[in-house]
Amino acid sequence: MNLGTRKLLDRAFTALGFGSIAIMGLMLLIVLVPIVSNGISALVFRSTVEHRKMAYNEFHRGNQTSLDKEIAESDAARKPVYEILSGFEAELKLMDEDKQQEYKDKYDQVRTALRALLGPLPGESEPALTRLKYGQNRWEKAEEKLHEFLYEKKWDYSNPDVAAKEYFVSRSAGFEGTSLVRLFPYVEKNIDRMLLPEWTFYWGFITDSSVDSHIFGGIWPEIQGTIFLAVGAMLFAFPLGVVAAVYFTEYAREGFFTSLLRSANSTLAGVPSIVFGLFGLAFFINTLKVSESKSVLAGSLTLAIMILPTIIRSAEEAILAVPRTYKEASLGLGSTKWNTIVTVILPAALPGILTGGVISLGRAAGETAPIIFTAAVSVGSAIGLADVFSSPTPALSWNIYNLASEHEAASEIRHVQYGMVLSLITIVLLLNLSAIVLRARISKKLKG
Amino acid sequence: MSVEDTANQVRSSAFVVSARRRKWQKISKTAGESTLLLIASFVAVVVLFIFYFVARDAVPFFQIRGFSEFFTSTNWYPADEPPGFGALAIIYGSLMVTVGSALIAIPMGVTAAICLSDVIPFSVRQYVKPIIEMLAAIPSVAFGFFALVILAPLLQNFGGPILMWTWWLIASPFLLLAVIVATELFTARISNEKSRNLISRGLIAVLGVTAIGFLFVVGRKLQGIEILTGTNALNVSIILSFMALPTIVSVSEDALQAVGRELREGSYALGATRAETIVKTILPAASSGILAAVILGIMRALGETMVVWMASGNSSHIPNPWFNYLESVRTLTATIAGDMGEADQVTGSARFHVLFAMGLLLLIISFVSNFISERIIVRQRKVLSGQ
Numbered sequence: 010m011n012l013g014t015r016k017l018l019d020r021a022f023t024a025l026g027f028g029s030i031a032i033m034g035l036m037l038l039i040v041l042v043p044i045v046s047n048g049i050s051a052l053v054f055r056s057t058v059e060h061r062k063m064a065y066n067e068f069h070r071g072n073q074t075s076l077d078k079e080i081a082e083s084d085a086a087r088k089p090v091y092e093i094l095s096g097f098e099a100e101l102k103l104m105d106e107d108k109q110q111e112y113k114d115k116y117d118q119v120r121t122a123l124r125a126l127l128g129p130l131p132g133e134s135e136p137a138l139t140r141l142k143y144g145q146n147r148w149e150k151a152e153e154k155l156h157e158f159l160y161e162k163k164w165d166y167s168n169p170d171v172a173a174k175e176y177f178v179s180r181s182a183g184f185e186g187t188s189l190v191r192l193f194p195y196v197e198k199n200i201d202r203m204l205l206p207e208w209t210f211y212w213g214f215i216t217d218s219s220v221d222s223h224i225f226g227g228i229w230p231e232i233q234g235t236i237f238l239a240v241g242a243m244l245f246a247f248p249l250g251v252v253a254a255v256y257f258t259e260y261a262r263e264g265f266f267t268s269l270l271r272s273a274n275s276t277l278a279g280v281p282s283i284v285f286g287l288f289g290l291a292f293f294i295n296t297l298k299v300s301e302s303k304s305v306l307a308g309s310l311t312l313a314i315m316i317l318p319t320i321i322r323s324a325e326e327a328i329l330a331v332p333r334t335y336k337e338a339s340l341g342l343g344s345t346k347w348n349t350i351v352t353v354i355l356p357a358a359l360p361g362i363l364t365g366g367v368i369s370l371g372r373a374a375g376e377t378a379p380i381i382f383t384a385a386v387s388v389g390s391a392i393g394l395a396d397v398f399s400s401p402t403p404a405l406s407w408n409i410y411n412l413a414s415e416h417e418a419a420s421e422i423r424h425v426q427y428g429m430v431l432s433l434i435t436i437v438l439l440l441n442l443s444a445i446v447l448r449a450r451i452s453k454k455l456k457g
Numbered sequence: 458m459s460v461e462d463t464a465n466q467v468r469s470s471a472f473v474v475s476a477r478r479r480k481w482q483k484i485s486k487t488a489g490e491s492t493l494l495l496i497a498s499f500v501a502v503v504v505l506f507i508f509y510f511v512a513r514d515a516v517p518f519f520q521i522r523g524f525s526e527f528f529t530s531t532n533w534y535p536a537d538e539p540p541g542f543g544a545l546a547i548i549y550g551s552l553m554v555t556v557g558s559a560l561i562a563i564p565m566g567v568t569a570a571i572c573l574s575d576v577i578p579f580s581v582r583q584y585v586k587p588i589i590e591m592l593a594a595i596p597s598v599a600f601g602f603f604a605l606v607i608l609a610p611l612l613q614n615f616g617g618p619i620l621m622w623t624w625w626l627i628a629s630p631f632l633l634l635a636v637i638v639a640t641e642l643f644t645a646r647i648s649n650e651k652s653r654n655l656i657s658r659g660l661i662a663v664l665g666v667t668a669i670g671f672l673f674v675v676g677r678k679l680q681g682i683e684i685l686t687g688t689n690a691l692n693v694s695i696i697l698s699f700m701a702l703p704t705i706v707s708v709s710e711d712a713l714q715a716v717g718r719e720l721r722e723g724s725y726a727l728g729a730t731r732a733e734t735i736v737k738t739i740l741p742a743a744s745s746g747i748l749a750a751v752i753l754g755i756m757r758a759l760g761e762t763m764v765v766w767m768a769s770g771n772s773s774h775i776p777n778p779w780f781n782y783l784e785s786v787r788t789l790t791a792t793i794a795g796d797m798g799e800a801d802q803v804t805g806s807a808r809f810h811v812l813f814a815m816g817l818l819l820l821i822i823s824f825v826s827n828f829i830s831e832r833i834i835v836r837q838r839k840v841l842s843g844q
Contacts, residue, residue: 015730021634026572029565037701040595040603172683206540249496256497260490270829273501279753279827280820281760282597283790284511287816288798291510314503321500336815347489368594375596378790380764382797406598406763413602414767417642423606441594445587447532 022283041434044177048431051424052214055148057204058083059128060211063143067220068213077206084203088194090123091131097189115183122180123196126151127203138417146225148206149423155200159193205395223387223412223425228390233433234402238384239374241309241397242316249313250320251355254362257321258328258351259406260373272284278318282378285315289383303401305392308384315379316369323365360451364444371440374435376405387411405433470725491667508820515817518542518810527814533773533787535796535808542811546773548818550690550786554765557694557782558701558758563751565698566705570750571735573706574713575721593703597763604696604768610689616684617782621676624687628675632668639664684783688770697758705754712746712834713739715841745837749830756826759790790813803826 032354058079064415065071077457101109101116124130126320128144136142145151160177182192217227261267289311293299331354355362377385392402412426413419419426473797519527521543524713526532530543569589573582612619641659684691716739724734740747773792779786793812 011641011645014638015733017634017637019730021630022735023572023576024630028570029569030572030585030588032565033569033592033699033702036562037588037592039602043607044599045602045826088521109805141569215675215728239458249499252493253497253500254495260493261497267629271496271499272828273504275831276504276824276827277500277507279756280507280825281756281762281790281823282815283760283762283793284507284820284823285792287514288507288510291514292506296510317503347486369593375594377596377598378794381794406596409598409602410763410767411485413605423703426602426606430602433600437594437596438591445590 029160044434045428047424047427048404048434049426052212052430053208053210054424055206056209056211057145057206059144059147059204060146060209063146063220063225064213066142067139067225068217070213072218083203083205086199087127090127090192090203093189093192093195094120094130097184097187097192100188110239112184112187115180116189118190119180119189122154126154126158126196126200131358139317143225145204145445148204150421151204151206153201155197159197177396193287195318215432218390219388222393222416223408223422224418228405228408228425228429228432230389230393231403231405231408231429232436234385234390234404234405235374235433237305237392237397237402237438238308238380238404239370240311241305242312242373243366243370245310245313246317246320246369250317251324252360253321254324254328255355257351258325259346259354274318274321277314278322280315282315282376283381285311285379286382288314298366300399303382303384303386304399305384305397305402306399308380308404309397309402311383312373312376312381316373318368319372323368324358324362327361327365328354330361331357360447360454364447364451367440367444367447371437371444374440375437377410379405387415405429405436409433461596467765477682482564493615510806511816511820512610514810514813515798516810518807518814521810525631527811529657529674531773531775536799540808542807544789544792544811544815546775546788547792547815549772549775549779550769551759551788551790553690553754553776553782553786554697554788555759557690558697559751559755561694561698562701562705562758566702566754567709567747570706570709570713570747571740574710575635575731575735575739578756589703589706592699595699597761598767600696600700601763601767603766604692605688608692609768610693611687612684612689613687616687617682620679620682624676624679627671629672632672635667636664648665653731682783685784686770688785689783690769690786693765693769696764697761700761700764701754701758703755706752707775708750708753709743709747711838712743712750715838716742716747717816717841722757741836742841745833748838749833752826752833754829756823760823762794771795789819814819 016393016418061071061076061079065073065076097116101112104112104176120130124141124144127143129136145154159180161183163176163178163182164173165176167174179193181190184190214227215232216229217229219228220226257267257271261270291306292312293307299310335353335357336349339353340346344352384401385404387403387408389401389403390398409426409429412422412429416422527544529545530541531546532541533544533547534541573585630719640657643660644653644657647656650719683688697822720738720742723733724738729737765788769788769791771787771791772785773787774784776786793815794806797812799808
């Protein structure tokens with residue numbers, strides 16, 4: 010091979026390495042950007058008057074007089090709609106039987122679509138489910154529902170070779186020649202007067218509990234559950250881990266037993282997270298019976314075991330990084346070994362130990378599999394501090410899964426899911442960021 | 458050790474300490490040390506407990522149903538009457554997504570690690586490291602959500618074009634390089650410069666046209682592929698590979714760093730380019746450490762739950778043909794997570810215990826591979842320090 014080719018191969022090789030790193034960075038962006046941008050829309054969005062009604066009725070938030078004014082304004086815009094409906098119903102009664110049958114189904118569909126848009130129609134009894142009590146809370150959802158109201162979705166099966174294609178048929182065409190035809194252009198034109206959208210910063214998304222399994226309201230119970238679980242895990246794992254690290258670095262003599270302990274540590278680090286869940290179920294709940302069934306305590310203990318190896322390892326590294334001279338000086342001044350560890354080595358290693366602790370805290374907050382069988386419930390209100398020994402809790406990580414995969418209206422509440430993911434990622438990345446900053450400061454300090 | 462012993466000696470000779478007090482000190486020291494030892498052994502106890510308690514609930518399954526069905530049948534109907542507990546398809550699903558993610562993660566991870574340790578200057582490196590740390594920090598459920606809500610619809614709606622563009626982006630630089638190198642290799646022996654130039658131009662034209670034709674044909678074929686469901690093995694493999702990458706990168710970077718400067722300098726002094734130094738000298742020296750990194754990374758993919766549970770489609774069958782990554786699969790972890798909710802109410806039944814059997818299988822695999830990778834790392838450290 011001549012020199013040119015070798016140089017070319019060398020360049021190509023370098024490009025390959027840079028390409029891999031670029032792809033990793035790109036992937037990070039591809040994952041984070043949609044989550045952040047959609048997640049923010051859970052907090053900042055154009056809310057309709059229905060949202061303000063909901064906030065007032067369910068959370069006693071907002072100003073009654075201005076709300077009443079808005080309701081009066083939107084009701085005035087909605088009045089013609091209801092008049093057209095009742096006019097059509099009267100017209101329907103006069104038609105002959107066949108015609109009535111023909112229109113009945115279509116008319117019911119129109120009413121359903123309108124109900125989704127504006128909430129219960131006049132003359133209907135108060136629905137039991139909270140989600141049916143209000144119309145669309147969010148303007149962009151209202152626009153979707155408006156499209157559903159104006160056009161009927163149909164599927165084209167005419168070509169059996171390809172998958173069915175969807176197409177839309179205008180609903181108003183089905184009511185040609187009746188008084189209902191007027192309804193569609195009116196709604197389309199006056200939808201914003203009926204719903205009064207305006208930009209809102211809904212901080213209640215963080216601090217409210219959810220209403221009607223996350224259709225309305227916020228995610229405070231989940232955030233609180235995540236905090237309880239992660240902090241609980243730290244309470245168990247951190248002291249244990251630091252003490253074990255002290256033993257490994259200061260006391261352990263290299264030998265069979267120590268290497269056994271070390272490989273136990275790395276084995277524990279490699280155990281799949283779902284197996285921790287199984288262990289937590291079999292040991293803490295079914296054998297030790299720390300609680301009747303799932304509880305925050307059982308979940309915290311399980312998470313504690315999971316993060317223990319990380320804490321031990323990072324604490325070991327932090328202790329080993331303390332300059333040997335510190336220790337020698339302390340021993341030279343006549344203090345005992347234990348005294349040296351407590352008063353000299355641990356304080357010097359503390360920032361490093363804390364860094365590991367903070368990263369582990371983030372990992373405990375983000376982990377799902379260990380808490381599925383030990384601590385997490387799908388729906389629930391925020392629990393008190395006294396209940397952690399006996400009751401399970403919703404948690405961000407579990408509820409993201411639950412809302413995205415198992416919720417009956419998963420596609421209706423994407424904004425809540427995105428908001429939850431954003432909150433979880435924010436918590437975890439903030440913890441990691443503080444760890445990075447902490448570490449940078451330590452290395453600066455150690456450099457002098 | 459020596460420092461402390463000297464300190465002790467100095468202390469006892471310099472101060473007059475009564476025999477009683479010295480005895481007391483000794484007792485308290487032993488007591489303190491054994492307490493520390495006790496706490497440090499906690500980890501080992503936990504590992505034993507995990508094995509014991511998972512196995513305790515796994516054994517009844519094999520007592521009730523025996524071994525052969527679990528490992529050889531694809532008949533997974535735990536809720537039916539009579540039930541079927543054949544986990545072969547599920548084990549195969551786990552294997553499939555693990556292999557898929559390894560195929561993506563290993564080349565990327567190793568090249569990225571090489572780039573980090575040998576190519577990028579130190580000052581730039583500290584800006585790249587946070588990318589890897591952030592990838593490692595993102596919770597698995599967030600990746601799962603991304604796979605389910607964003608990637609799956611994308612694959613389902615634009616699967617063909619996505620596959621085609623990926624193919625073009627990845628394959629065309631490699632093919633271009635291959636064409637040039639092949640031409641060089643062919644024409645290197647021709648001594649006459651004029652004819653060499655002529656032949657190499659002709660070769661480049663012929664090979665280039667063939668390569669472009671190949672790119673087009675395969676690209677067309679890929680574009681025509683219609684992905685029926687976005688929640689499939691490919692989706693999961695892509696996401697899992699990005700979750701395994703941080704482990705692979707950081708552990709293999711450590712392995713590359715452990716190869717001393719002398720080897721690098723020796724290779725450069727002999728006139729090798731950087732790529733040649735890395736491929737021919739450093740990679741062989743660090744190969745066992747990289748192998749350990751790969752094993753650890755793969756284990757992360759195998760043990761991952763949320764992503765596969767949310768985005769693999771959870772259908773327990775062996776895809777047809779067996780390498781079809783565009784079909785849904787089901788994995789061990791997802792089965793444990795998904796079936797426990799229903800099986801928990803019937804504690805004591807085979808349906809409950811089969812999930813622990815799967816957990817035990819995962820545990821054993823992770824234990825063995827962890828053990829192997831640890832041995833490899835220890836051995837490499839010994840070899841490198843011995844040289």
